[in-house]
Amino acid sequence: MVLVVLALVLWGAGWWLNTRLAEGPHSGTSAVRLAIPLIFGATVLVMWELVVRGLNVPLVILPAPSLIVVRFADSIPILWADFVQTFVKGALSGYLIGCGAAFLMAVAVDRSEFLRLGLLPVGNFVAALPIVGTAPILVMWFGFDWQSKAAVVVVMVFFPMLVNTVAGLRETTAMQRDLMETYAASYWQAFFKLRLPAAMPFIFNGLKISTTLALIGAIVAEFFGSPTLGMGFRISTSVGQLALDMVWAEIVVAALAGTLFYGAVALIERYVTFWHPSQRR
Amino acid sequence: MRQVLAVLAVVAAIVGLWYLACIPMNMQGVLVEAERAGAQVSPPEAAARREMGGVSLALRNGFAIPATWAQERPRLPAPHQVAVELWETTIDKKITSKRSLVYHGWVTLSATLLGFAIGTGLGVLLAVGIVHSRVMDMSVMPWAIVSQTIPIIALAPMIIVVLYSVGVQGIIPKAVISAYLSFFSVVVGMVKGLRSPDAMQLDLLRTYNASKGQTFWKLRLPASMPYLFASLKIGIAASLVGAIVGELPTGAVAGLGARLLAGSYYGQTVQIWSALFGAAILAACLVGLLGLIEKMVLKRMGMA
Incomplete structure (x- = not known):
């Protein structure tokens, strides 16, 4: 008391x-x-x-922070292996593939007004759906290892990234595009010197949203089946054993990974879009 | 009109691609069945077929292509199979039946709505506190923003089990997960909205000698509506995901998440896909409904 x-x-x-x-x-x-x-x-x-x-x-309801810290320090090798399996192999590779594919798709779509008109509402619609639900299907197709987790992440990040990039590529004004025309710039010259830089704030917005989605996708996909390591696997099995200190240690790892991942992308954004009003100090 | 046409074209292209994808995905299984039924399959050895890709198998066994769209347990069900399953499990089944998707959808939806209501209510209250108290702003707001970058859904299995061990079961644990998932996005959006009136407008109210309460009801709250609805739409989608994920770890018997899990245990791919589309339709309806309310509210306020 x-x-x-x-x-x-x-x-x-x-x-x-x-x-x-x-x-x-x-x-x-x-x-x-x-x-x-x-x-x-x-x-x-x-x-x-x-x-x-x-x-x-009791421990099975809420472990004290000191116990969580002790558990964290004791099981650093396990936590590191889980981190590599889920974050580096699953989330990060899926993130790179998904964002890359969405970017290329957006560049292709951008050349056709008709496609853009059709794809934007569909993309916005799909981005609001519970896409994590595809996890059981993708686990069935790609097996239990990290490939299926990466696939879930690809599907999750694709549409938010696509919508943001397509919106960003429209960001230039008619005046700016006319200027490029008067310079006799080719499509790709205008693309790299004007429209891509102008799209960067939007692209980074998509990239930042996708960091969290990637981690969510990789962790939730492991609830549907995984090899005997990984953050989602550890959370669901430790919950089953009522080892809640381990669950909390894993959540600390997830929180750190999520924050650092987001922070890293935001840091890159600061260097790339230094000219944007939101980055001025 | 052009827009509708474009959307229809894109949707048609996706459905077409889906049908095409069914051919290589399901070819292996179809050929095994065809061989058992006594059809001439090329190459005839099962081992040789396993080495080959789906596309080249399809090219050599053109007769089997229609069968890839009609398998009972395909790797990738064709769109019409999913549509038929959706129809059968929603319209044809009685709502009270354990196999009705409406029943499972309602189990998930009720938890989602309860959690969303709690999360939104608390989120708006906290946002009001943050806007009016400098201490709360400086101490709570950074954590609310950081929470957006953390996969807090990872807490879901633990919440289910912990609440179960203290004797709380049923709808509440799922609603708790839904609540905290929508909570943070509503807090961040609402704080932004309540702060959106500019200095000129706030000064005007000061010249009217408006009290803090009057400023809140007549200026801050109306100005925050577009921001509130934007974050409500994100919040309800997150709530639904939370309720679905909340059904996974305990092996719940009812709900869309339970349908997904059961389908993946027993290889019932058509069931997984129909549950997935059920969840997608539910999410679309919820977001659409919020969009409709948003339009009505903003119209009444003369903002749209």
């Missing part, structure tokens, strides 16, 4: 500190902007630990 009260006190203290920081004189600085969410996150973690210990919550 003491621990629970302590948790509440700590929560109050953390909130008070954040209020002081947010409404204090330095609230605009980047250090404070970084500190406040970190303090908030740390308070939540400590509260979690204290409440779980204080109320003796």
